[in-house]
Amino acid sequence: MPLLLLSLGVGAVPAFVSAHINRPADEIRIGYLNDAAHPYSGEEFVDAERKQLATLGYSLTDIAAGDHDQASTFRSVLDSLDAIYVAGGNTFVLLSALRRNGTGDVLVEKVRAGLPYIGSSAGSIITGPSIEPASLMDDPTDAPDLIDRAGLALVSTVVIPHADGALPPYPPELITQIKETYETDYPLIFVNDDQALLVEGDSPRLIPSP
Numbered sequence: 001m002p003l004l005l006l007s008l009g010v011g012a013v014p015a016f017v018s019a020h021i022n023r024p025a026d027e028i029r030i031g032y033l034n035d036a037a038h039p040y041s042g043e044e045f046v047d048a049e050r051k052q053l054a055t056l057g058y059s060l061t062d063i064a065a066g067d068h069d070q071a072s073t074f075r076s077v078l079d080s081l082d083a084i085y086v087a088g089g090n091t092f093v094l095l096s097a098l099r100r101n102g103t104g105d106v107l108v109e110k111v112r113a114g115l116p117y118i119g120s121s122a123g124s125i126i127t128g129p130s131i132e133p134a135s136l137m138d139d140p141t142d143a144p145d146l147i148d149r150a151g152l153a154l155v156s157t158v159v160i161p162h163a164d165g166a167l168p169p170y171p172p173e174l175i176t177q178i179k180e181t182y183e184t185d186y187p188l189i190f191v192n193d194d195q196a197l198l199v200e201g202d203s204p205r206l207i208p209s210p
Helices: 013-020 035-040 044-054 071-079 091-112 132-136 172-182
Strands: 003-006 029-033 059-063 083-086 117-120 158-160 188-190 195-199 205-208
Touching (some): 013 117, 035 044, 044 059, 083 091, 091 132, 132 172
Parallel strands (some): 003 117, 029 059, 029 083
Antiparallel strands (some): 195 205
C-alpha cells in the first residue's frame, strides 16, 4: 500500500512513481482528483497545483468523486489508472465528496490493493484517522452535509501540512495552535512544504520533496 503524502512540493513524486510503475512517464496514467478545490474555482493556486504535476510528464485524467452517482462508475475510472493524485483545497469538501455513494470506500479498497496514492495538503490529511485537526485550517461549513469527520484511515497519523508556516493562510501561530489544541487527542505529524511523508510498509518516514 504505497502512499506519498505531500504538503506542497512535488519533488518526491518522480522517484515514488518510478519505484512502483515501471514505464516511461508519458505512458503513466495518473488520476487527478480535484474535489477539494471546488470552493476555490478560479483561484490561481488551483491551476498552479495541476500544472506543477503536469510538468513531470505524466498523462493526467481529471476526476471529481462527487460527480459519480454510483460507486461502480468511480471504480471503473480507478481501474483505468496507474496511480491517483488527490489534490489540495478544502479537506471537508473533499471528504464530503468521497462519502457520497461509496466513492471513498472504493478509493480505500483500491489503495489497499496496491494503487499508488499521492496526496497533497487536503489530499494528505484525509488519509489519517480523522480530519478534525484541519478545522483550524479549512472552513468546515463549506461541507454542511459532512457529519462524520473520520478520515480514510489509510495511515495511523493525521498529517498537518504547511507546518513551516511559510504560506500566508497558515502562519506559524496557526500551526502552534493546531499542535496545542489537538496533540493530546490525535497522533499528529507535521510536514513542511518541502517535505513529504512516504508510507511503504510499516515505517512511514519524512523525506525531502522540494
